Amino acid sequence: MRMLVRFSKENDLRFISHLDMVHAMERALRRADIPMAYSKGFSPHAKISFSAPTPLGIPSSAEYMDVHLVKPLSAQIFVQRLNNALPNDMRVLEAMEIDDDVPGVLGKATIGCYTIQPYEGVQWISQSHINVLMNMNDIIMEKRTKKGLKEINIRPCIKELILMQDGQHITAKLLLPSVGGINPDILLKAFNIYTDVRIDVEDMAIHKDDILLEDGRVLLPE
């Protein structure tokens, strides 16, 4: 059987890379005595897949993994055991038992949900700034790719952009970089270029809240 797991990586752990997080999780699974399945061969690997990387610097409650197990285990016990073995800033949020033949869902996530808020005392985005961006047909921005800087139109990547009631938080739904989308820093830079607000990405607290399937459904149904 398999376990589909959602977990978080908060606070200081935003400074560890995706690969380091994967290693930290693998070690925690071993400490927790989770009966993982291993590949055959000279250097056996635990059979786990992880959702696409969250960029360095962004805390997240939107990390997912799909773990193959050799012995059945209830989701409840799994969560309990793993949480006892994880570093404090990594927590299992939910888990679901799935059958071996159910197709994997991690690769199908296409949308990232973020909350963005400024640290105190900096200029901030208003509804009119948001309107300017959302009413544009093309928002041309430079994006760093493997081949260097490339110009892309990020407008189609912005699925939703809402200024919350308190006027402080913005929630954004963006197409994930793994499917040609963008990270929130590019969105913030677009405000600087196309509106009259001036914000420093370093002054923003960005949190990745979840990732969604193309049709907007969550990966782990209640």
Place this chain on the structure above:
Amino acid sequence: MRNRNIDKILLSVEKPARYIGNEYNAVHKNLASVEVRFAFAFPDVYDIGMSHLGIRILYDILNKRDDTFCERVFAPWVDMEQQMRRHEIPLFALESGDNIADFDMLGFTLQYEMSYTNVLNMLDLAGIPIWSKERTNRHPFVLAGGPCAYNPEPLADIIDFFLIGDGEEAINEIVDCYKTWKYSGDTDRQNFLKHVASIEGVYVPSLYEVSYNDDGTINAITPKIDSLPHIIRKRVVTNLSSAAYPERPIVPYIDIVHDRAVLEIFRGCTRGCRFCQAGMVYRPIRERSADRLVELADKLVRATGYSEMSLSSLSTGDYSQLEQLVKILLEKFQEEKVALSLPSLRLDSIDKSLLERIQSVKKTGLTFAPEAATQRLRDVINKGITDDDILRTVEYAFQQGWQSVKLYFMIGLPTETDDDLYGIAEMARRILDVYYSIPKDQRGRHIDITVSTSSFVPKPFTPFQWDPQDKIDRLSYKQHLLQQQLRMKHVTYHWSDNRLSFMEAVFARGDRRLGRVLAAALANGCRFDAWTDYFNYDGWLKAFEQCSINPEFYAGRVRSYDEVLPWDHINAGVSKDFLIRERERALKGKTTFDCRRACIKCGIERWEGVCDNANAGTL
């Protein structure tokens, strides 16, 4: 608390996780209930420092005390230092984020000479004066230990006190002594130093006077106070099985150099290689019992989740119960998929079938360190390995499908001639021949031999401590010769930077006049000198010039047996007459057997109850 400015700069530096602490098994304490705050410093970057066992052992011991909180600090990498200086962020401890300058004690471990500028730089980054005499009660006491502390003199004006030898027991005595002084209401730092100097193994350089002869050599090193010992004797932990060992080691987030659980199986080495300082100063051999090791192995894997464990020691193959231990561990780890690696394995001392089983868990390259390529020179350095040992082992290994061999040699050893260098190429050739002599279907598809040479650095407390180091040109000539000789298919040659070895030789056998050179070198931009990319030779040469000191005086001079050596007031266990005896034998090409066979009277037999073997095996 960590300064919030740090969070802001972390995204602009390489591997920010080096600076966040908070790893699994890191210790956190309620500061209100702690009486002594101790910062354990490793003068190199996190990735190197966290691979070091000593720091983990002392961290564990100090944090077992309710009254003490031991935290870690590493040298910030060049990019981070730049950011810290720009934003005026002082050096901070990983666990609490608090400024190092506010700690009670700051303890450095000195693993290699070329980390000395980092020691000074870390003090400077912390806002602590680099000169011991300029520190006041607002500053921590700065102490240092580790292998380089056997010759503490180059740092004599910088470090408040040294701990020579094993730290497991002494560190507690030091903290106790500090508490007594602190609560006595005494505010004179000198008084604490006088107290701590009475602990065995502790050396307070400011309480010793050095006088010099006209030719620049040392006349005498004498205590300034009558009650102080003339000779400081190293500390030795006699029973390793009962000694503390970290059962819940910190698990770093980033890949560090040795990213695995480490089991120290014994300390010391009695093979008696004559160039090897570790083999001399860590005498005698003290083993952990196999039972204790199996118990520890189990705990370590459970507490860390590591999928690899290494057995560590100076010469793992020499562990008396190695076969038994490896068998038990392999069995135990089969299920849990833990790979076992034996780093400094001497294949000549390990059972072949065992080798097969180790590789069935994980296959790594085959490593030999014959150090010298001819039997003659190996006899001089007392490296007890023969061509046959190597060729037999590679043959077996090739048959088992191993495809890479690494060979380590030293160049510039005493008595070396060009023939010894030709021997290196000859050995590579013979190994290739062995590979080709095995039928194609019975060997691996590739062969790749890596030959590495390091340039010999004479070290204190070795039989070669009186010998000069080869001059840079001479070493470069030898490397050049080897480059030509080793231009063979499937063979790669790596050599080391002779300028770096030269500096290492100066500081390894230097005296306290070199402290000024360190400060000048730091001012000239030298730091992370052990990293070839950052080694700044011009900065060093300039520093020597600024201080009017000739580095050759330390590296390239023949010293006579009756010269007072800068470390003569330190007793590392091995006696001077033993070292002289060994040097004379070396020059005659005579080997000396491993003293587990019979005591060869290295000097430590005079210490009551320290070497079990001393009485057991007397000739």
